[in-house]
Amino acid sequence: MSRTRIRKPRALIDRKALTVILEDMVASVPDNRDRRARLLPLLRKALADGRAEVKRRFLKERGTGAAAFAENSYLMDQIIRLLFDFVTVHVYPRGNRTTGEQMSVLAVGGYGRGEMSPHSDIDLLFLLPYKSTPLHEQVVEFMLYVLWDLGLKVGHATRSVDECIRQARADTTICTALLEARFLWGNRELPLALRQKFQANVVAGAGADFIDSKLAERDERHARMGDSRYVLEPNIKDGKGGLRDLHTLLWIARFIYGVSEMSELVACGVLTPDAASKFTRARNFLWTVRCHLHYLTNRPEERLTFDVQPEIAARMGYADRNGVRGVERFMKHYFLMAKRVGDLTRIFCAVLENQQKRRPGLSMTSLLARKRNLAGFRVDAGRLAAPAPDTFRKDPLAIMRLFKVALDQNLDIHPDTLRLITESLPLVKTLRQDPAANALFLEILTARNDPETALRQMSEAGVLARFLPEFARVTAQMQFDMYHVYTTDEHTIRAIGLLHRLETGAIKDLMPTAAREVHKILSRRALYVSVLLHDIAKGRGGDHSVLGADIALKLGPRLGLSPEETETVSWLVRHHLLMSRIAFKRDVDDIKTILDFVEIMQSVERLRLLLVLTTVDILAVGPAVWNNWKSSLLRELYMRAEDLITGGFQAEARDKRVADRREQLALALTDWPEAERTAYLERHYPAYWLTFDSLTHIRHARVIQRARETGTVVAVEVIPDTHRCVSEVIIYTEDHPGLFSKIAGAMALAGVTIVDARITTMTDGMALDTFTVQALDGQAIAEPDRIARLTRTVRGVLTGEINLSRALSEQSPRLPERTQALPVRPRVLIDNQASKTHTVVEVNGRDRPGFLHAVTQAMTRVGVQISSARVSTFGERAVDVFYVKDVFGMKVVHRTKLAQIREALEEAIADPAETASPLVG
Template sequence: MQELLPEEPFETEVRNKRAIIDRRALLGRIEDIVKEGGSDLDVRTHILAALRDALENGRSEVRRRFDERASGTVVVRSNCYLVDQLIRVVYDHVTTHLFPSANPSTGEVLSLVAVGGYGRGELAPQSDVDLLFLLPYKMTPRSEQVVEAILYFLWDLNFKVGHATRKVSECIRQAKSDVTICTSLLEARWLWGDQSLYIELRKRFQSDLQSQGGAKFIEAKLSERDLRHKRNGGTRYSLEPNIKESKGGLRDLHTLFWIAKFLYHVDDIARLVDQKVFTRQEVRRFEKAQAFLWTLRCALHYLTGRAEERLTFDVQKSLADWMGYTDHAGTQGVERFMKHYFLIAKDVGDLTRIFCATLEAEHNRRSRFRLPSLTRRRSFSGFRLEGERLSVKDASVFENAPIEMLRIFAVAQKHDLDIHPKALRWITQNLKLIKKPLREDPEANKIFLQILCAEEDPETTLRRMNEAGVFGRFIPDFGRVVAQMQYNMYHHYTVDEHTIFAIGILHDIEQGRLSEEAPIATEVVHKVLSRRVLYVAVFLHDIAKGRPGDHSEVGAKVARRICPRLGFSAEETETVAWLVLYHLAMSDTAFKRDIDDPKTIQDFAALVQSPERLRLLLVLTVADIRAVGPNVWNAWKAALLRDLYWRTEEVLSGGISSEGRAQRVEHAKEALRVAIADWPKKEVEAHIKRGYPSYWLSADTETHLRHAHLVREAERQKLPLMIDAHVDGYRDVTEVTIYTADHPGLFSRIAGAMAVSGVSIEGANIITLANGMALDSFYVQDAAEGGALDSDERVARLSANIEKVLSGGMRPVQELARQRSTIPSRYRVFKVAPRVLIDNKASATHTVIEVNGRDRPALLYYLTTAITRLNLMISTARIATYGAHAVDVFYVKDALGSKIDNKAKLTRIRKKMLEVLESTDCAAAAVSKQPASKQPAAAKKPTRETRRKPETAAE
C-alpha cells in the first residue's frame, strides 16, 4: 500500500478491464459447456467451475495491481467491475439456458439493481454484495425461479449476498418510512435485465422523495451519524478506531455524499464546487481522505482475510510496516502511520462539519445550542450573529487582522456560542497568516491565555480551535503532537486529545464536579497561588511526546521558551517548567514506592520542597491520570495519591520528622490500647509486644484493631492459618489479611493462589511479628473487571485456594498450566523492553527491586518465586500496570535481614528477574536456568513489491 501524496493525481479509473474479467469469453465458455451437454448436475458443476476460475483469476489480478501501487479507490471499483460481469453472466445463463422465454410477458420482466455500497460502485475485498431484484408487478413463477437460481449461483461462489425482491411501488413506500432503505435506493445502480424498470424507479424516487425537500432526510442521517459515533466511542482519536464506522471514518464521507446526492442530485462530489458547497481545495481533501481510507480498508481486508474494519493494535504494526513507515526521530513507525490516519480522520471531520453545518444553516434547522434570550442581538464584540452562530462579514476580516482568528473563539467561549461554518471555512483558508508576528503579539497571547484559563469551559473551545487548525498553528509545539499516537494499551487517545481532556478535567475539578472521585484535589485546587501556572502546566505536560529524549526533560525546555511569550514572569516560568519536568514524580512515588517507608516521604518532600508545588503537582497528576482513558483512574490510585499528599504535606509543614518516629509509634500503640480496653491487660500488652515499630507505622488504628482480633482468635483456637477479607471502599479493593507461620516463599505461594483464583494484587504489606508469625495484607481486585471482589462466594473461593496452596494441596504452577494462561493476543504486539532496576538508596532498611516488562497472567507469582529461590525476603510490594506494561516493585532483605550490597548477588538478582521477564514460559524461567524461548512468529503480512516513503507533510 503506498502513501498518497497531496500533489499526486488520484488514479480512479479501472484500466485494462478485460485483464480482470472478459465477460464475452466467459459467456462463450458457458455456451460451450451447455452445448457439450450431460446431466443437469454435470453442466452446473462445470459452469460453476468456470465462474470460480474467472472469479479467482479476477481477484488475483486486482490484488496484484494493489500490490503494485493501485490505490484502494481503484481496487474497490475493480472488485465492483469483476462482480458486475459475473452477475451479468449468471443472469444471462439463467434466463437463456435454465428458464428461457422467447417473449416474456410484461409481468415477467426483471431488473437487477445494485444497491448500498455496491450500488455506489465500491466493493471492498471482503464486503457484501447487495442486490435488489426489481419487479413490475407481483412475483411470477418464472421470476421466482430466476431470482432463486441467480442467488444459488452466487451463494455457491461464496458471495455474501444481501438481497430484496420488490416492486417499484413497494420500494418507494418503504423508502418513505425507512431511512436505511431510502439511502440504499439513493445509491441504486442498474446492473442488468430490464432497464426501463430501473428508470421508472429513479423517476419515482426523485418525484416522490427528493422533490419533497431534504430536511427530513438530513435530520435522519445526522441523527444516525451521531448514534454511530456514540457507539464507537464518540471520538475520532480512539487508538483502535473502526475505519468504517468511527468518527472521521469512511461512513462519515458516505453520509456527506448521501446528503449531497439527495439534495443536489450529484453523482460526483466534485460537482459540489458548482453548487458553492465546497471549494476545489475541499474537494481535493475529500478525494485524498477517501483514497487513503479505501486503501487502508482494502489492506486490512487482505491482511486479515475477513471483513475487518477495526485498526486493532495487533494489525497496526503489520500495516505500518507494509506501508513503509519507519521509526524516525524518537517516533515509532506505527505511531507515524497512526498519526497519518488521525490527520486524515481530522480532515474528514472538518469536511463533514462544514458541510453538515452549512446545510443546517441553509435549512434553518434549530440548533441544539439555541439561546432564545440572545436571538435579538445581532453582534457580539464586533462579530456578527447568524443563526445563533458567530460569523464575520467575509474572509477579509481574517486576512486584514489575523488576530481575529483567535478572538472569535474567545468571544464564542464567553457567550457560549458556536461559530458559523462560513467563518470556520475562512479561518481554515487563512491559517497560513498565523505566523511569527502574530505568535509574538502580546495581545494575541493574552487572548490565548484567557481561553486556556477561562471559567467558561476551556475544553470545548480548545477542541474547536484544534479542529479548525488554529491551536497548532498558534502554538507550533502543540501542532507537533496533533494526532500523535502513543502505541501502548495504557493511553486511549492521541496526545492532543489527551491534553485537551486533561484541561477539561482540571476545569471540572475546579468547578467541584469531581469532589467524590478526587476530594483532595478539589479542595487544594482553590489554594494554589496561580491558576494560570496550573493550567499552562497541564497544557504543556506532554508537549514533547514523540521527540527524541525524555519527553519530561524536553518538555521543560519547551515550557521555558513558551511561558515568557505568554507573559509569565521568571518565577512562574520556572514553576511551570518544574511541573512539566516532574509531572510523573508523584504517580511514580505513590504507585512504585512504599509510602509507609519514612525515607520515601522524605525523598519526595525534598524533591517538591514547598506546599505550593505539592498542591500544583497533585492536581496536575489527577488530571493527567484521569485523561488517559476510561477506567484508568480508580479508588486505589486515588487513595495512594491522597496518602502521599497528606504525609508529604506534614513533612513540609514540619509535622513529622525522623526524630518523631518513636513518638508516632507510641501514639499508634496507645490508640490501640484504648480500642481494646475491654481485653485483659495481659493480653493487650502481649499483643502490643508482637509488633515491631515498622508495623505500628504501616496502618491506622482501625486496621490495627482488625489485626488484633484476627491474631487473638487464631491464638485462642491455635489455628495454623487465619484469613480475613475486608472490602476497603476507600481504595476500591478487597484487603486480604493472612496470619500464619512465616517462612521463605510465603509471598510467592499466596500470589500463586491469587493468580489461580483470578484476582490481581494491587499492593501488599508484609509484616513479620515478634512471635515469628506473618501478618501479611494483600490488596486485591478482580483481574478481569477491576474493583473489589463482588461476592462472599468469590472471597470464600479465594480463601480456600490460599489454604490449599499453603497446605500443599495445590501447586500453582500445575494449576496455572491447566488453565493455559497465556499472554493475551492484543498484548503480544507490544514490545515492552524488560528492565530491572536495583536501588539501595530509596530505603534506609531495604534493597528496592523495580521490575518493568510486558504484563501477563501470573507474572507476579513467577517473579516472587524467582525472588524466593534467590533467598530473599519480601517486605513490601507495589504492583502497577500501564496497559501491557507491568511495573512491580519489591522491598527485600537477605536471609539475615540486611540490605543486599554484594555486587555478585545483585548481578544474579538482575539476571534472574530478566529471565522471567524475557521468557514466554514464566514458570520455566522462574524455577530453572533454561534460556527464554523465542517469541511466536509474526502473522503473515501482505506483500508489496514497491514501497514508497510516507508523506512527510502528515508527520
C-alpha cells in the same frame, strides 16, 4: 460507481471466454441439476482467480484502495452477469417474456458505489415492473443459492418500482440504498423508470428532511462509537472521521445536487477544488487502509487494532524516522485524515445551511444578540458569525477574538465562519508574537466557563496548531500502548476540561483532596498553562518531561506569564510524573521516601499544583484508568508531604512511636488475659508497629486469635473496602521461603490483582501478610461468592491441595492476543538510595497471568526477603516494586548478589511475545 480505470480487465475475469465454456457445457449436459453442479466450480475458480489477481496487484505492486475496490466490483459484476444470463437463458428460458416478467439486477450499498473491499458483503436489488411472478422467484432463488454456495454473503431485496418508491418514502435506509443503486444486468428500462420516479416522488422537496435525518444518524453513530476520532484503535468505517462520514457527505450531495461524485460539486459552485481534492485524498487513503486491513486479517475487520497497526504501517511504507516508530507515523497520518474528514463535513454543512435552509426571521436570539457584547461579530441562526467574508483577512486578530467571544457568550460558531477560518489559517502565524493575541489565548485557556469547548473548536479548525507550533507536533500523535486511550492533543484538551470540572466541583467525588486544594492555589494561570504543556514534547526522542520544561521556559513569556509563573510552569512540566511515580511505586511509610519527595517540592503551593496536575493528567488518560485506590494513594502522599513541609509531621523517636502503638493495642485487647496479651505484643518486631496503623493492629490480633482458637493452619480473611475500590486480604500461616510467591500465584488463579503487599514475619516463625487486591475490573472483591472463592484458592495453594504450576499453565491469557504487537521492553531497576533500610527493586515487563508469581519465585530462589510490594499495571505493562532485604535482614549491597538478582529477574520476566509468530496475511 468509482471511475477508476480497470487495468487489463481480462486478467481479472474473461466473461466472453467463460460464456463460451458455459454454452459448451449446456450443450453437453441437458439436466439443469447437473448444469448447476458444473456451473459452481467454474464460477468458484473464476472468482478465486480474480480475487487472487486483485490481491496480487494490491500487495505486490503497491496498489491503491481505489484500484482494488474498482477491480473487486468489476469482478463481481461479471460473475453476476454470467450467472444472470445462465439462469435466464439456459435454466429458465422464455422465448418472449411478457412485460410483467422483465427483471433488472441492481447493485446497492457499498457495492452500488463500486466500493467493494476484499471482504465486503454484496447487496443486490432484484427490480421488477410489477408484483413478483413465479418466474421471478425461480430466477432469484437460483441466483441466490449459487452466490451463497460460492461463499458470498449476500444482502438482497426483490421489489417492484412502485414498492421501492413507497418504501423509500417511509424508510431513510431504503431511500439511501436506492440513491446509490447501480444497474448491473437485465432490463435497462426499469432502472431508468425507478430513477425518474425516485427523483419526482422521493427527492423533490425533501432535501432538508433528508439532511436532518442523515446528520442525526451520523451523530447517533458517533455517540455509539465514543464521539472521538482520536481513539487509538479506531473503527475506519463507522468511527468519527471514518468512511461512513464520507459516505454521509456523498449521500447528501447525491440527494441534493444529483451528482455521483463530490468532485462534481466544484462545477456546481458548492465546493472549492481544494475541498473536493481533500475529499478524494481522504477517501483513497481510508480505502487503502481498509484493503490492507481486510487482506491482513482475512475477514471484514473494520477496527485498526494494535496487532495490525505495525504491519499495515510497514506495508504502506511508513518506516521509523527521527526516533518515531513507523506505526506511530502511520497512525498520526490516519488521525490527520480523520480530522480532514471533520473539516470537510464542517465546510459542506455550512454550504448546505446557506443553500437549503430558510433564514430565520427576527427571533428572540437575534434580539438578545443586540444586547450582547459581540466585539463586531453577529449572530446568525443562534450562532456567532463573521460580519463579512474578508473579516479575518483585514484583521487576523479577529480569529482569536472570535473564539473568546463565543466562549464568553456561550455561543456556537457558525460553520460558515469556521470555513472562513480554515481558509485563513496562514494568517494565524502572524499572531504568534502579537501580545494582544497571546493575551486573548491565555484568557481563553484560563476562562471560568469551560475552556475545553473553545480549545477543541480551535483545535478542530486548525488554529491551535498554527498558533502554537509546538502543539502541532503532538496533534494526532498516538502512543503505541494500551494505557493511553487518546492521542496526545486529545488527552491534553480533555485534561484542561477536567481541570475546569475539578474547579467547579463537578468531579469532586473522584478526588476530594484535589477538589479542595485547587481553590487554595495562588498560581492559577501557571496551573492551566502547565496542563496545556505537560506532554508538549512527546515524540521528540528524549525525556518529554525535561524537553517540555525547556519549551515552557520559551513559551511562558510569549503567552504573557511573569518570570515566576514561567518558572513554575517549567517546574511542573519537568516533574509532572513524579507524584504518581512516588504514590504508585514507593512505600510512603518509609520516611526517606517522603523526605526525598519534599526536598523536590519545597513549598505547599507547588505540592498543591502538582497534586491537581497529576490528578487531571491521570483522569484524562482514559475512562478506566482512575479509581479510588489511586486517589487514596495520591491523597496519602500529599497529606504526609504537607505535614512535613508545614511542620505538622513530628519525627518522634522510633522507640517512642513503637511504644505508643503497642500501648494503643494493649488498651484495645482488654478482653484478653494479661499474660496472653503481653505474650502477643512480644511476638512482633519493632518494624511491624510502624508499618500498620492501630486499627489494622487490632484487626490482625483478632484474626490470629480466631486462628489459634480454631486450630486453623492457614487463616485467610477478606475485608472489602468498596470506597477505595480494594479489598484487604490478611493471611496468617507458618512462614517459609517462597510464601509470597505462592500467595501471588493463588491470587492470579482467583482472578484478582495485587496492588499492595506488606509482609510480616513474627518472632515465633509465623507469617502475617496483608495484601491489598482488586478484581480485574479495578473494583473491590466484595461479593460473598467471590470472597469465598478467593479464600478457598489461597488456602488450597498454601496447603498443597491445588497444584499451582499446573493450574497457572492451564489459565487463559489475561490480555487479548492483539496486544502482543505492543512493545514492552523488560527491565530491572535496583535502587539502594530510595530507602535507608531496604533495597528497592523495580521490575517492568509484559503483564500476564502469574507474572507476579514468577517474579517473586525468582527472588525466593536467590535468597531475597520481600518486606513490601507495590504492584501496578499500565495497559499491557506490569510495573512491580519491591522493598527487599538479604537473608540477614540487611540491604543488598554486594555486587555479585545484585547481579544475581538482576539476572534471575530478567529471566523471569522475559517477554513470551518475542517468540510468538507474527500476524501474517
